[in-house]
Amino acid sequence: MSLNAQSLVSKDGEPYLPEAKDWGISIDATKLIKTANFSFVSDLQTISGKYFLTDKSAIRAGLRLGFDNWTSTNWVPDRSKVLTTAAYPSTYPLKENKWTRNFSTVGLSFGYEKRRGKTKLQGIYGAEIGFYFATLKDKFTYANKLNASSGASGGTVDSTYDAMTSPLFGKAQNINLSPAIQGVTGYARMLERTSGVFFSVVTRAFIGAEYFVIPKLSIGGEFGWGPSFTLEGRSKTTYESIGISTVPGASSVPTVKQTTFDGPQNKSFTLDNDNFNSLGGLSATLRVNLYF
Numbered sequence: 690m691s692l693n694a695q696s697l698v699s700k701d702g703e704p705y706l707p708e709a710k711d712w713g714i715s716i717d718a719t720k721l722i723k724t725a726n727f728s729f730v731s732d733l734q735t736i737s738g739k740y741f742l743t744d745k746s747a748i749r750a751g752l753r754l755g756f757d758n759w760t761s762t763n764w765v766p767d768r769s770k771v772l773t774t775a776a777y778p779s780t781y782p783l784k785e786n787k788w789t790r791n792f793s794t795v796g797l798s799f800g801y802e803k804r805r806g807k808t809k810l811q812g813i814y815g816a817e818i819g820f821y822f823a824t825l826k827d828k829f830t831y832a833n834k835l836n837a838s839s840g841a842s843g844g845t846v847d848s849t850y851d852a853m854t855s856p857l858f859g860k861a862q863n864i865n866l867s868p869a870i871q872g873v874t875g876y877a878r879m880l881e882r883t884s885g886v887f888f889s890v891v892t893r894a895f896i897g898a899e900y901f902v903i904p905k906l907s908i909g910g911e912f913g914w915g916p917s918f919t920l921e922g923r924s925k926t927t928y929e930s931i932g933i934s935t936v937p938g939a940s941s942v943p944t945v946k947q948t949t950f951d952g953p954q955n956k957s958f959t960l961d962n963d964n965f966n967s968l969g970g971l972s973a974t975l976r977v978n979l980y981f
Contacts, residue, residue: 697809703904705809706744707980711905713739713747716977739802739980746803749817753796761788761855768833768844784832788853788861794823800895809901813911818892825884829853829863837931837943845931846876870930870948877930880947885922885954892916893963905980913963924952 697705707713715737737751767782800817831851836844846864853861861879868877897911927949933941 697807697901699904705901705904706811707739707741707747707905709741709743711741711980713741713978713980715739715749716979717975737798745805746801749798749800749802749815751796751798751819753794755792755794757790757792759790759855759857761853761857762786763788763853765832765847765850768847786832786851786853787830788855788863789828789830790855790858791826791828792824794821796821804899811899811901811907811909812897813899813909814894814896816892816894816915819890821887821889821891823887827861827863827879827882829861829879829881831878835929835931835945837945845874846878848876851878865928868928868930868948869950870928870932872932872935874931874933874943877928877948879926880929881925881927883925885924885952887919887921889917889919891918899976899978907978907980909976909978911976914961916958916960919955919957919959921955923954926950926952 699705737749739747739749741747763786764783765786767784770782796819798817798819800815802813802815804814805812833847833851834844835846838844848864848866852864855861863879863882865877865879870877893913893915895911895913897909899907899909901907927947929945929947931943931945933943
């Protein structure tokens with residue numbers, strides 16, 4: 690290779706460094722080796738793009754669109770049938786409970802990058818701003834319907850069989866053993882759980898370095914610092930249960946009803962490094978950069 694004040698090229702004449710009007714793609718390699726995590730702010734913009742205005746400056750942008758749906762099923766005994774009628778060793782008659790989770794997310798980022806250096810080791814610095822939205826909804830469908838007139842043996846909430854699990858998310862925590870419902874009899878089971886809209890805006894200054902291992906391909910990392918604001922709206926959770934009205938003069942006959950609870954609203958403001966915002970990810974990121 691040859692080196693002069695203007696360029697760094699391979700023995701085949703290929704330039705190592707990006708040039709004006711080049712495009713670039715950056716992949717956060719640390720995200721590729723992580724265990725899957727389904728919390729709101731994990732695995733954000735893992736792929737971002739750049740466009741070089743000059744040999745030493747570029748605009749950068751990131752985009753993430755995610756719309757995910759998972760369904761887990763749980764087999765439970767059919768409580769509408771008498772379990773002792775089948776002869777040994779017959780299995781219990783079974784029905785299917787379902788837990789469906791819908792998750793959607795939108796992430797956008799925009800920034801400006803400068804670089805220094807005339808060798809294969811390049812320093813980078815700049816600033817960017819990002820916006821992130823996310824929602825999460827769980828829906829539970831039960832094969833055995835509640836029946837207020839069937840008594841404790843058949844139509845009430847079953848804390849064992851109505852409790853659902855998923856190999857992805859673990860226990861659903863969909864049974865409330867101490868529901869805050871007046872006149873409730875026994876337990877309550879969840880029908881729907883909707884998170885409040887999660888919104889985050891982050892601005893950050895960043896500094897880092899890239900090393901070009903072959904022409905137009907580099908490995909590097911960057912550290913960022915700046916303010917972030919996060920708002921999580923009120924969640925809503927709907928339960929169904931069996932109960933008797935506590936209002937004087939009301940009917941004493943138990944009925945099946947639904948009750949909706951509102952969750953708290955959360956806000957946060959931070960001024961810290963990338964470990965504490967939803968744009969830059971961990972401060973010790975390892976990036977693979979491709980230019981063309």
